[in-house]
Amino acid sequence: MKVTAAVATGRGKPLAVKELDLEEPGPGEVQVRMVATGICHTDALVRDEVYPTPMPVVLGHEGAGVVEKVGPGVTTVEPGDHVLLSFSTCGTCASCANGHPSYCTQFFGLNFSGRRADGTTAFSDHGQPIGSHFFGQSSFSSVSNVVECSVVKVPPTAPLELLGPLGCSVPTGAGAVLNVLDPEAGSSFVVFGTGAVGMSALLAARVANCSPIIAVDIVDSRLELAKELGATHVINSRGENVVERIKEITNGGVDYAVDATGNREVFRSMVDSLGSRGHAALVGLAAPGTEAAIDIGLTILTGAKISMVIEGDMVPHTFIPRLISLYQDGQFPFDRLIKSYPFAEINTAFEDSKSGATLKPVVVF
Ligand code: NAD
Ligand code: ZN
The missing domain is CATH 3.40.50.720 (NAD(P)-binding Rossmann-like Domain)
Structure with missing residues (x-):
């Protein structure tokens, strides 16, 4: 399918907003239509090649959206579910098994390689592969294929256009x-x-x-x-x-x-x-x-x-719902930190975050 995505191409260059091809969701992948995504300092660090993620790549790791399709073997969500996207982990190392997935021994490769474990990517531009699966999700795209462990189901009453920052910062x-x-x-x-x-x-x-x-x-x-x-x-x-x-x-x-x-x-x-x-x-x-x-x-x-x-030493599947429930009870007004931008203005959102004019930019699709 065709999607609209913001592609990082190299140090100091603004993201290029363009149409890409997205594959069907593979085994263990969830295709998510994004409603909004937060922008975090880590996206800027990777865009500027402080970390070695290969370019070109679709970044974004605070996505929120609706499940469109699920790939083979996915059991925890189904089409229509509202979801928030967080980091990716192996699920089997000692840290994951003991409830501390942010210290997963595979954390760096799974979140920063911009590839599936087999080296393939889900996006392409006229046949040229474009990096995907950043933090398991590459949320700077209107639709993305997300690894199942990054997907946290949220109540349909929670406002997807605000939730993104609950994925990381x-x-x-x-x-x-x-x-x-x-x-x-x-x-x-x-x-x-x-x-x-x-x-x-x-x-x-x-x-x-x-x-x-x-x-x-x-x-x-x-x-x-x-x-x-x-x-x-x-x-x-x-x-x-x-x-x-x-x-x-x-x-x-x-x-x-x-x-x-x-x-x-x-x-x-x-x-x-x-x-x-x-x-x-x-x-x-x-x-x-x-x-x-x-x-x-x-x-x-x-x-x-x-x-x-x-990552707050959290287990996303329990901690994120806890924060949503505190927010809905009026005890955790994290929405006061957010300023929203249309997706087409994603580079302005990056600039406003860098200058300090905006505390937490969220781009809305
Ligand atoms: P930010 O730049 O919006 O906030 C940093 C704040 O620190 C600013 O308000 C700035 O004015 C203030 N500051 C800078 N120098 C200071 C000084 N000398 N004394 C007092 N205050 C000073 O960044 P953010 O998005 O809030 O992120 C904060 C940090 O957390 C960043 O380093 C980011 O990379 C990091 N981070 C860590 C994790 C993690 O898992 N540990 C995850 C996400 C972000
Ligand atoms: Zn982050």
């Missing part, structure tokens, strides 16, 4: 809080970096009834929104000594912390802000080879814990 922040830190009600919390990921961590800290909830950023407009979303204190770290200020607010040190920047100085500040037996999580990504110093002589005295967290 929102659970990355929210899962670090609810799945990894698991704070007690009344414990203190700080998030460094109030982009889509950090704001999602903040919304989750509110769900967990943390208090105080502190947000740190270097952009005042983001801190204003953080206050509207439940931060009790905000700190612009350009103007204040962030560690001293956090210790003052929390009477000596914070219980739980998230770094959603991936910046080595911020990581150091996060560790230095921890109180006795505090627990910090790093979710911001840094280039391989990045090192951050911490004072092991003093930090050891606090009994602090530091966790490294991918």
